[in-house]
Amino acid sequence: MAARDGAISLLGLAPGAGAPGGQKPAGDVKAEPVTVNLTVNGTAYRVSCDATTTLLDALRDRLHLTGTKKGCDRGECGACTVHVNGRRVNSCLTLAVMNEGVEISTIEGVDLNPAYRCLLDAFVERDALQCGFCTPGQIMSALALIVDEERFSSPEEIREFMSGNLCRCAAYPNIVDAIRDSVAGVRGADV
Amino acid sequence: VPTFSYARAVDVEDAVRRGSRPGVAYIAGGTDILNLLRDEAVTASSLVDLRSAAPARIAVNGAGATISAFATMREVADHPALGEQWPMLRAALLSGASAQVRNMATIGGNLMQRTRCWYFRDPGSPCNKKRPGSGCPAREGEHRWHSVFGASEHCVAVHPSDLAVALAALDGRITVRNAVAERTLGIEEIYRTPGDEPERDTTLGPGDLIVDVFVPRTALAASSSYVKVRDRASFEFALVSCAAALSIADGQVSDVRIALGGVAALPWRARAAEDYLRGRRPTAESFTACGARGTDGAQALPGNRFKMDLIPAVIMRALERAK
Numbered sequence: 001m002a003a004r005d006g007a008i009s010l011l012g013l014a015p016g017a018g019a020p021g022g023q024k025p026a027g028d029v030k031a032e033p034v035t036v037n038l039t040v041n042g043t044a045y046r047v048s049c050d051a052t053t054t055l056l057d058a059l060r061d062r063l064h065l066t067g068t069k070k071g072c073d074r075g076e077c078g079a080c081t082v083h084v085n086g087r088r089v090n091s092c093l094t095l096a097v098m099n100e101g102v103e104i105s106t107i108e109g110v111d112l113n114p115a116y117r118c119l120l121d122a123f124v125e126r127d128a129l130q131c132g133f134c135t136p137g138q139i140m141s142a143l144a145l146i147v148d149e150e151r152f153s154s155p156e157e158i159r160e161f162m163s164g165n166l167c168r169c170a171a172y173p174n175i176v177d178a179i180r181d182s183v184a185g186v187r188g189a190d191v
Numbered sequence: 192v193p194t195f196s197y198a199r200a201v202d203v204e205d206a207v208r209r210g211s212r213p214g215v216a217y218i219a220g221g222t223d224i225l226n227l228l229r230d231e232a233v234t235a236s237s238l239v240d241l242r243s244a245a246p247a248r249i250a251v252n253g254a255g256a257t258i259s260a261f262a263t264m265r266e267v268a269d270h271p272a273l274g275e276q277w278p279m280l281r282a283a284l285l286s287g288a289s290a291q292v293r294n295m296a297t298i299g300g301n302l303m304q305r306t307r308c309w310y311f312r313d314p315g316s317p318c319n320k321k322r323p324g325s326g327c328p329a330r331e332g333e334h335r336w337h338s339v340f341g342a343s344e345h346c347v348a349v350h351p352s353d354l355a356v357a358l359a360a361l362d363g364r365i366t367v368r369n370a371v372a373e374r375t376l377g378i379e380e381i382y383r384t385p386g387d388e389p390e391r392d393t394t395l396g397p398g399d400l401i402v403d404v405f406v407p408r409t410a411l412a413a414s415s416s417y418v419k420v421r422d423r424a425s426f427e428f429a430l431v432s433c434a435a436a437l438s439i440a441d442g443q444v445s446d447v448r449i450a451l452g453g454v455a456a457l458p459w460r461a462r463a464a465e466d467y468l469r470g471r472r473p474t475a476e477s478f479t480a481c482g483a484r485g486t487d488g489a490q491a492l493p494g495n496r497f498k499m500d501l502i503p504a505v506i507m508r509a510l511e512r513a514k
Contacts, residue, residue, distance in 0.1 A: 032196055051197040051238075054225070074226050075292060087265070087294045093222045094295065097197050098240060141291065149290065163425035164289025
């Protein structure tokens with residue numbers, strides 16, 4: 001749950017605010033620059049953007065954390081998957097201003113996640129990628145699957161719970177194998 | 192994304208006060224509204240964020256379950272007592288979207304999401320739902336996903352929520368707040384068939400906000416199932432789905448609910464099928480005959496006539512699993 005005491009609430013404009021005496025028609029509001037306080041991979045940032053800026057665009061274009069990929073930009077491909085308070089989300093389907101007061105983790109901070117080493121080794125060992133564009137999203141999604149959701153009892157369950165990450169090279173069987181291997185590795189390492 | 196301003200509601204009163212103003216849209220998970228704005232299917236000059244407006248509580252007691260509309264799909268699907276006592280709810284929620292979307296999307300937003308009709312979502316297409324009077328290309332065009340019940344000449348779109356279908360079979364009730372009052376509606380009462388006003392998906396007015404969902408504890412809830420048929424195995428909307436709930440006493444079906452998804456602008460109760468089954472023994476034969484009545488009143492289009500075969504089969508399977 002986002003903090004409610006952020007500075008952002010002050011920036012909310014009622015329709016027609018700044019234009020006394022009339023409601024502005026939809027789509028005719030001037031882009032309001034906003035300053036958003038984001039915590040990404042444990043570091044606090046002040047980001048200047050618009051109210052309309054997605055978390056994905058703020059990460060890539062303002063913070064230059066380009067490991068998070070922009071695929072479909074509508075929540076269908078999962079290339080933009082990041083963690084918010086440990087849960088995986090599509091960063092293209094949430095606004096930067098909606099993410100004050102939460103902990104955002106991206107692929108750049110993934111070393112902080114103790115299960116990452118097992119997953120990385122398994123992805124390499126199993127050749128779980130071809131072009132690699134979807135891989136940051138696959139890794140972030142798989143980490144949440146293993147650590148946060150524990151949905152990996154069978155290959156079928158892994159496939160179901162990884163269905164939000166598309167791979168146009170269709171490395172799916174290898175991705176499923178890599179996740180199964182890394183689950184065993186994570187358990188063996190007692191993470 | 193078109194330009195809009197953003198504000199956080201501090202409580203429900205604040206949310207509905209802001210929400211009743213023209214040009215304001217609510218945002219919570221964001222998973223549908225942001226795409227609607229991108230696709231120009233919806234216009235808004237201001238978004239009001241609901242996530243700080245009320246705690247996302249889930250309370251289960253002897254009467255039933257009260258689920259905050261601000262809870263995420265994930266939180267509801269993962270709730271142990273809900274999953275144990277209303278397994279169909281969990282099944283319906285987990286059959287929809289992806290793990291990422293379920294972590295974001297809220298229950299209220301799930302019920303208020305808009306149709307996935309591709310003409311509605313395509314900025315370049317006319318659509319009576321987004322621009323009344325502009326026409327409906329679906330009837331003559333691609334309508335594989337579209338309605339077979341309750342459509343009008345103006346619109347053949349279907350409602351995409353799996354949760355709404357499950358709630359229709361569980362006698363779910365919705366609490367709605369606005370700046371003036373609070374009221375409670377049956378789940379089916381919040382939706383409407385398109386008629387001459389396809390732009391209105393629901394009976395809710397400007398500023399109306401779903402604050403919680405109540406699922407009563409009934410004999411029906413104990414024996415229920417959700418079956419969803421779709422073009423791919425996951426992360427896809429229903430071609431046809433069925434939520435079935437059975438109450439069996441003395442070897443006979445004493446009560447039954449059969450709600451269909453993917454076939455209408457609202458969760459469609461197959462009442463002729465329900466009426467047939469009440470008082471009969473729950474056998475393969477009676478389920479088959481019941482399923483056959485599931486298409487009573489249906490009007491298929493050339494491209495979705497396959498749903499006429501799918502509906503009886505999905506009803507039968509859902510009844511078998513619920514038994």
